[in-house]
């Protein structure tokens with residue numbers, strides 16, 4: 001019987017000839033990623049060794065990545081002390097893939113991993129972050145786990161008791177109309193599947209639209225697959241994957257793309273044609289409360305956010321800058337821009353996008369998660385509304401349960417910044 | 430038998446259970462104070478230990494969706510409550526098992542605040558209404574972790590076996 005991409009990856013990683021959905025396996029981990037919550041992982045890791053008489057040693061320091069992004073630079077003494085504790089652990093353990101708070105190699109974990117070529121097709125990637133699904137964009141099986149499970153992976157090098165997920169095949173065809181792109185596609189799909197429609201399952205993306213999509217766009221759709229409950233999203237590795245890893249991530253060693261068998265078993269197939277897709281908006285307070293933009297045009301916005309692991313990459317900034325160039329952010333609206341990594345920040349500087357944003361009145365912040373999870377800069381006031389290119393709009397997500405968050409693409413965010421109300425970019429801003 | 434202390438809607442996220450602004454607090458000994466912090470009345474009652482140990486939170490579908498933050502489980506575990514929900518998000522379920530937080534998937538559960546529930550091996554019995562509901566059983570492999578008392582002792586045993 002044929003296997004899906006994830007079944008093939010898990011079979012290899014568990015040294016089995018074949019696996020089927022529902023089976024429980026213990027795959028070897030190729031890459032284990034954490035961010036600031038490594039502070040908790042370290043705590044749990046040390047507890048594993050308590051009373052064993054064994055020295056607390058990680059299975060392979062070369063396969064562990066730690067990236068500071070959620071609260072950078074530290075917003076509180078508590079965070080700063082967590083950072084310090086992690087730095088000391090990293091130094092003592094010899095973890096090489098460590099990205100501290102830096103303006104050259106810093107950034108959001110889900111941007112750093114692809115950017116530095118840490119992820120390859122066929123890898124099993126675990127991360128203590130639900131958006132670890134992002135790395136399926138490079139053909140890896142990549143999923144979020146908790147801190148204790150990560151401690152276990154650090155100790156043993158395997159992911160514990162993984163149920164081989166069933167796979168939903170998503171076939172996307174058609175050419176995106178102007179001002180519509182990958183973010184609208186994934187929002188639309190989440191609206192259709194619902195927030196738990198893909199729970200315990202994998203979304204495997206296929207079709208001409210996906211084949212033509214850049215790795216950046218693929219990251220956006222795999223990133224948000226978890227918002228439909230998916231264990232992971234995955235785009236089987238192809239020419240674009242190899243191009244990205246070689247040209248943008250500087251990978252020189254062999255790249256082995258894993259593709260599904262033609263007779264693989266899918267529990268469901270979803271087909272989407274994007275040729276008539278409209279800009280999509282996720283309305284408060286659920287990511288699956290998705291509406292075509294027409295339903296919410298004119299809604300007053302106090303804060304626009306462009307950034308995050310979903311839409312803070314160079315193409316996102318380019319699209320937004322093109323709309324804002326020579327224009328002004330509306331009075332009564334503030335706009336915050338967070339490039340996803342220092343590298344992207346530098347590229348956006350070279351291309352003039354940062355100037356475009358600043359001249360328009362936007363505030364450009366250091367790369368990192370910023371206001372996405374409501375612990376750092378950019379909190380909302382009572383009764384305020386944000387329009388954001390991030391991936392979650394749960395009540396309180398931007399730090400205030402008395403505020404609202406709408407989610408959209410970078411072009412919608414930019415067009416709306418100029419007017420101060422949700423604006424359809426197709427109508428000309 | 431234990432009382433239902435709150436009944437929640439569908440899609441309760443980990444941001445709701447443990448708001449992001451408290452994420453710098455990580456130790457299981459410190460997280461309980463922030464359980465459902467934005468539901469101030471409920472949070473105050475939890476902190477005041479107004480509920481008997483083993484009391485039950487009834488959730489709807491997709492309980493624990495969103496962020497993988499393990500604090501959402503340790504914060505509940507710290508109050509010694511159990512969760513009975515119609516369905517549970519993958520990472521939250523796994524984290525609960527790993528930390529030994531009692532979670533029960535019960536797709537048809539019908540219960541109101543104040544009802545007495547009895548969680549048996551395969552069912553949840555609502556003693557107040559007299560109705561019995563089926564549980565969705567966890568895969569055997571997951572049960573192994575629960576039986577070991579959580580993932581830390583489970584991993585410790587594995588480690589001893591591989592390194593000795």
Ligand code: SF4
Nearest residue numbers: 131308309369372373
């Ligand atoms: S940008 Fe937001 S969603 Fe992405 S890793 Fe950071 S907090 Fe999570």
